[in-house]
Amino acid sequence: GVGKSSLVANLATMSGHTLVRINLSEHSELSDLLGTDLPVEDSGDGTSSGPKFKWCDGVFLKAIRAGHWVLLDEMNLAPQSVLEGLNACFDHREEIFLPEIGLSVKCPPTFRVFCAQNPMVEGGGRKGLPQSLLTRFSRVFVEPMTEKNLLEVAQESLGARLPPIVGQNLSQYVSFVHRLQHDVTGGHGSF
Numbered sequence: 001g002v003g004k005s006s007l008v009a010n011l012a013t014m015s016g017h018t019l020v021r022i023n024l025s026e027h028s029e030l031s032d033l034l035g036t037d038l039p040v041e042d043s044g045d046g047t048s049s050g051p052k053f054k055w056c057d058g059v060f061l062k063a064i065r066a067g068h069w070v071l072l073d074e075m076n077l078a079p080q081s082v083l084e085g086l087n088a089c090f091d092h093r094e095e096i097f098l099p100e101i102g103l104s105v106k107c108p109p110t111f112r113v114f115c116a117q118n119p120m121v122e123g124g125g126r127k128g129l130p131q132s133l134l135t136r137f138s139r140v141f142v143e144p145m146t147e148k149n150l151l152e153v154a155q156e157s158l159g160a161r162l163p164p165i166v167g168q169n170l171s172q173y174v175s176f177v178h179r180l181q182h183d184v185t186g187g188h189g190s191f
Contacts, residue, residue, distance in 0.1 A: 002142045004116040008071050017110070020063040021071045024078040026125045030085040033060035034098060055101050064089070064096060067110035075115040076126045083133055089113070090136040147178040 012019035035058040039051050063070045089096050094107040115137060118126060151174045
């Protein structure tokens with residue numbers, strides 16, 4: 001909730017790049033990102049000797065081929081197998097190897113990967129990333145918004161569209177949300 005994804009999205013827009021946002025979780029699989037063989041309908045020529053399969057690129061591989069920017073959100077929720085599978089595109093090789101089809105795909109010069117994560121103290125299966133992976137990135141730490149920041153954002157983005165009753169009590173609403181966020185993520189165990 002501090003604007004990490006919005007920052008990357010705005011950067012992409014301002015520089016004229018298409019951004020592909022991929023939300024990772026503990027259930028993410030490398031095949032979701034890179035692709036897999038999927039069944040295809042029989043051609044109807046009567047020569048079918050069983051099911052037919054065709055390789056279908058995953059969302060990450062499509063972005064590589066198109067030279068888009070990718071935002072891997074919640075990076076520290078991804079399983080180790082996913083992190084290892086993507087590692088080659090982050091290092092000097094700048095490519096992805098697809099063993100299923102024996103193909104290496106080079107990352108074009110316009111392709112960029114941005115990763116975002118929330119602190120481990122927020123729980124939910126978040127873990128520390130291996131140092132070997134972290135060294136492949138420039139790290140930027142974004143501090144949580146203060147109550148004043150939140151109020152300014154709410155006033156700027158909602159402004160005159162707020163019903164009068166909400167506008168009159170906006171600072172109290174923001175104060176409540178800020179206090180709730182602090183209690184949940186502050187490690188006080190009060191929530």
